[in-house]
Amino acid sequence: MSWLLEGTVHHRDSLGSDRLIEPGELALMTAGRGIAHAEQSPDPHAPVLHGAQLWVALPDGARAGDPRFEFHADLPVVTGRGLRATVLLGELAEAVSPGRVHTPLVGVDVELDAGADVVLPLEPDFEHAVLTVSGAPDVDGVLEPGSLCYLGCGRSQLRLRAESGSRLLLLGGVPFGEEIVMWWNFVGRSGDEVRAAREAWQAEIGGTGPARYGAVTGYDGAPLAAPAMPPVPLRPRGRTR
Template identity: 75%
Template sequence: MSNTESHAPVEVCRGDATAGPVRQLLPSKAVQLGAGTEVRRLLPTLGRRMIGAWCFVDHYGPDEIAARPGMDVPPHPHIGLQTVSWLLDGEVHHRDSLGSDVLIRPGELGLMTAGSGIAHSEQSPDPHSPVLHGAQLWVALPGADRATEPRFEHHAGLPVVTEPGCRATVLLGELAGARSPGRVHSPLVGLDVTLDPGAHVRLPLEPDFEHAVLTVSGAPDVDGGELAPGSLCYLGSGRRDLAVRARAGGRFLLLGGVPFAEEIVMWWNFVARSGDEVAAARTRWAAGGFGEVPGEPLAAPPLPPAPLVPRGRVR
């Protein structure tokens, strides 16, 4: 998925990890994605730029699209990151400059590693399911891997950890010995957790990770307070477990990772280390240097007048 804003702001990624547990509800903003989908952009946001290596979180739907085209994101480029496509309802047709042509369905992981550069598009197929609901997430690649060869992974079978009243699918990383087949480049975790009505469980956490919860349905009680659908709650670090309840059931994504120590700058669809690197990627995209993807490519917005300066995890 792309950042399709015509005037892309400079995203100075700082993360601002805490030294211990907190409970901070993060604001979102509505962003129009292509012609058919409005998303809630939850990360980066005011006061919080990263959660571990997770640097971008969009939540969309549930949207009724029976009489509409649904998602329609034109071909666009990425560098220096991984995209994580996760569907709760509906389907998305992924095509990229490596030749990947895949229909992603609920419960299937679409993991694209941009590395040195890749282009892709995402559309709802025709015909498609009547409801579209999902999340698009980005992971910043560490310096040693940010220029790696691009690749795309599609995993239709992911490990699931079950307890009474709780079912957790492991998108990335590991939970209770169950490890996702998705390849990652820094210590992190991504879970899709479904709670039955009346559930009361404790999820094990890595204390060296910082974590956040994105509610996708219901209103689960997380760490002592209910979280409405579409909300992102930052939980800080230093936790060995997380208490969650659900009077009427609920579903959320748990994201976490070791605080990302490197300085980066995020602009449009690029995660880089300097303004010059961003400018070079933009020029390369305009010249057709990211490979071919069917469809009319998305034009890059103009660069901002101020220099693009990378920053670290400092308040």
């Protein structure tokens, strides 16, 4: 999922998607069994590119499904005194994002005015975290920009305060019980699975293998080669170690 705060990104993928992404617009790509994509700054472009790219692990029953790209320019917004909250994924205060998800989760872009003191409802079955984008919001303590604050599970609400204008991303979901291996652009359930995905990619871009990922038309350049696999085994990891 790509969410821009400043700047523009040109998205292309092997499904034939070709879209300029602006701030306030949701680009949601589901890799499924395999997809290739390119993200570039258009020419001309703004001097600053600022945003977040969030990866969501697919459950075992969905991870080999069809790849897909969604674009949503109109997202629901929850407002209050000193609050503007854009619902990227999931639901907040009965506002539901049109973005498709495969597990219960939530993603919200929260903007707070100076002096804001608000309470957001949370799903207590979710575990949540807050990523500070700008300002210094008070979320169980003041957070500097770039801070990721893990809030755990069991909360039914979250109080947010800000002495100055602030912005943050509220992220949450049902705890993901499956173990995964994440390496470069591949996500699997074992090191061997990731190695096989890399080999398939290398064979495809080298012209010696079938088209599992597909070609991106309109991109001016060759596909990126995957780096060499590390010399040590890749181990699956989950919420606990």
